[in-house]
Amino acid sequence: MKKSSLLLVLVMLLIPIVFAQEITVDLRNTQLEPSTIVLKKGEPASITFINHDGQTHGFNKPELNLVGLIEPGESKTFEIRTDTAGEFTFYCAIYCGEKHYNMGGTIIISNNPDNVELDNNMNTGSPGPNSPQFFIWIIGLFVFISALTSGILYHKIKKKKLG
Numbered sequence: 001m002k003k004s005s006l007l008l009v010l011v012m013l014l015i016p017i018v019f020a021q022e023i024t025v026d027l028r029n030t031q032l033e034p035s036t037i038v039l040k041k042g043e044p045a046s047i048t049f050i051n052h053d054g055q056t057h058g059f060n061k062p063e064l065n066l067v068g069l070i071e072p073g074e075s076k077t078f079e080i081r082t083d084t085a086g087e088f089t090f091y092c093a094i095y096c097g098e099k100h101y102n103m104g105g106t107i108i109i110s111n112n113p114d115n116v117e118l119d120n121n122m123n124t125g126s127p128g129p130n131s132p133q134f135f136i137w138i139i140g141l142f143v144f145i146s147a148l149t150s151g152i153l154y155h156k157i158k159k160k161k162l163g
């Protein structure tokens with residue numbers, strides 16, 4: 001395989017990583033901040049829960065691949081399944097005090113996350129044209145194209161000098 005095509009394959013592999021939706025949710029005072037998360041359907045997504053409380057919290061939502069405990073002071077990342085569109089509510093699975101029964105959140109998986117209307121606490125995880133990830137991706141693409149062009153030019157000049 002040529003070096004340039006190898007590079008292209010590498011860039012293609014990196015695109016889903018750059019576009020991955022990464023959300024951080026704080027667990028504080030038996031509440032989720034944000035409590036509503038919007039994800040784009042079919043795109044890789046991960047949610048990192050940071051437990052600021054003195055009690056263990058946990059979730060048991062297998063259809064989202066959100067199963068596990070978060071110990072006090074711990075932060076844990078879950079790779080969320082986004083292959084099914086819909087609105088999924090989930091609740092703390094470990095009794096953690098008076099407010100335990102209200103401790104829950106909603107994950108909205110949508111084909112069109114930008115058009116999802118949210119009340120409070122919203123957090124869209126999808127990198128749209130205004131997100132920093134989008135600019136990183138554009139810069140990456142620019143660097144890649146300029147590296148490729150200068151490589152080609154270099155080889156052409158080298159050939160001319162030799163011939």
Ligand SMILES: [Cu+2]
Nearest residue numbers: 057092096103
């Ligand atoms: Cu809890």
